[in-house]
Amino acid sequence: MDKSKLEAVVASAQAPEQNSRREFMKQTGAVLGAAGIMSMVPMGTRSAAWAAGSDAPELKEVKVGFIPLTDCASVVIASLMKFDEKYGIKIVPSKEASWAAVRDKVVNGELHAAHILYGMVYGVHLGIGGNQKDMAVLMTIDNNGQGISLANQLKDKGVTDGPSLAKLIKAQPREYTFAHTFPTGTHAMWLYYWLANYGINPISEVKTITVPPPQMVANARVGSMDGFCVGEPWNARGIYDNVSFSVASSQDVWPDHPEKVLGATDEFVQKYPNTARALVMAMLDAAKFIDAESNRAKVAKIISAKSYVNAPVDVIEGRFLGNYEDGLGKKWHDPNHMKFFNDGKVPFPYLSDGMWFLTQHKRWGLLKDDPDYLGVAKQINKIELYKQAASQVKVAVPKDVMRSSKLIDGKVWDGKDPKQYAASFKVRA
Numbered sequence: 001m002d003k004s005k006l007e008a009v010v011a012s013a014q015a016p017e018q019n020s021r022r023e024f025m026k027q028t029g030a031v032l033g034a035a036g037i038m039s040m041v042p043m044g045t046r047s048a049a050w051a052a053g054s055d056a057p058e059l060k061e062v063k064v065g066f067i068p069l070t071d072c073a074s075v076v077i078a079s080l081m082k083f084d085e086k087y088g089i090k091i092v093p094s095k096e097a098s099w100a101a102v103r104d105k106v107v108n109g110e111l112h113a114a115h116i117l118y119g120m121v122y123g124v125h126l127g128i129g130g131n132q133k134d135m136a137v138l139m140t141i142d143n144n145g146q147g148i149s150l151a152n153q154l155k156d157k158g159v160t161d162g163p164s165l166a167k168l169i170k171a172q173p174r175e176y177t178f179a180h181t182f183p184t185g186t187h188a189m190w191l192y193y194w195l196a197n198y199g200i201n202p203i204s205e206v207k208t209i210t211v212p213p214p215q216m217v218a219n220a221r222v223g224s225m226d227g228f229c230v231g232e233p234w235n236a237r238g239i240y241d242n243v244s245f246s247v248a249s250s251q252d253v254w255p256d257h258p259e260k261v262l263g264a265t266d267e268f269v270q271k272y273p274n275t276a277r278a279l280v281m282a283m284l285d286a287a288k289f290i291d292a293e294s295n296r297a298k299v300a301k302i303i304s305a306k307s308y309v310n311a312p313v314d315v316i317e318g319r320f321l322g323n324y325e326d327g328l329g330k331k332w333h334d335p336n337h338m339k340f341f342n343d344g345k346v347p348f349p350y351l352s353d354g355m356w357f358l359t360q361h362k363r364w365g366l367l368k369d370d371p372d373y374l375g376v377a378k379q380i381n382k383i384e385l386y387k388q389a390a391s392q393v394k395v396a397v398p399k400d401v402m403r404s405s406k407l408i409d410g411k412v413w414d415g416k417d418p419k420q421y422a423a424s425f426k427v428r429a
Contacts, residue, residue, distance in 0.1 A: 148194055355377045
């Protein structure tokens with residue numbers, strides 16, 4: 001999408017937002033200024049609580065990294081829709097090539113924060129596979145909306161689901177290769193959990209490799225792997241390009257699971273607490289905007305641009321609206337599609353969500369010993385900061401910092417006994 005078309009789409013997306021912005025102005029007494037070509041909306045000024053004094057953001061520009069995936073939408077929308085300027089900051093989105101690049105740039109301060117894999121934040125904090133750095137989760141960006149795909153070559157061997165894949169691997173032994181996007185990340189954990197659910201040990205029975213999300217379909221096309229787990233729109237793109245087919249969505253593994261987070265170093269939060277809070281507020285406004293059904297198609301068009309996801313609108317829009325097809329002839333609407341707000345339940349950084357990734361790191365041998373699961377989660381997930389931001393933008397906060405979920409294998413995760421949970425799996429490293 002070229003710049004002029006992108007501007008037109010942003011302009012159309014602003015229309016339903018104008019009434020709510022007028023209400024905001026009435027309530028706060030702020031004054032709107034004229035917008036530039038790219039803003040397409042009046043530039044909001046900070047409300048009285050954020051105009052001056054100790055609550056003012058320490059930084060004016062905040063560089064936020066993202067990977068070209070559908071769930072980068074809230075970073076993009078917070079910037080393009082000027083939600084950030086309401087709170088005295090300007091988000092500068094920075095498109096990155098890989099999760100390793102995101103990690104390195106956040107750790108060394110080149111990025112202030114990022115759209116980042118939940119498990120990666122915990123991995124860096126514990127020094128798994130690299131240098132240790134104290135990290136922070138400011139909020140959850142989205143739930144659901146990732147997927148597991150298999151290469152079309154397996155379809156010719158009668159594989160259409162988990163049981164038939166397990167049957168093939170046992171009947172025709174060879175080096176089967178599956179890709180994820182980062183060793184401690186979410187996609188690795190969804191892939192491992194799904195394979196293990198069908199009796200396939202992802203550590204000892206198959207080979208796993210790391211591939212950046214935008215390169216996933218290209219690697220599958222040349223036959224370098226049998227399957228992969230990645231965020232959208234790349235599962236849909238595999239079907240679009242007739243390279244792969246879908247066997248599971250991540251919400252099949254764990255309905256309403258935590259996915260990307262707004263991650264930063266703890267050092268950033270300690271040094272710039274008001275900036276971090278303002279960033280969360282802008283992202284919460286974006287999350288609410290994206291989750292309005294009337295805005296979804298427009299957001300899909302915006303993020304399809306070369307500057308962001310760089311994929312056909314049709315490839316993004318289908319699953320973004322919950323309209324799925326598997327490349328095998330089945331089509332359906334999934335009510336558990338990608339969500340960014342969901343009445344405030346998505347963004348809250350539940351301690352149990354972070355702890356779950358630690359249990360899987362232990363399960364698959366990434367951690368040698370059981371960590372202090374709850375203690376680590378309390379260090380990383382900045383719940384008080386989130387509550388402060390949520391109160392300013394009138395977003396309800398759940399009463400409990402833990403939540404209970406049932407996963408694909410029937411196991412219930414509630415965070416109460418993480419050590420026992422981590423040790424309870426029959427298939428493990």
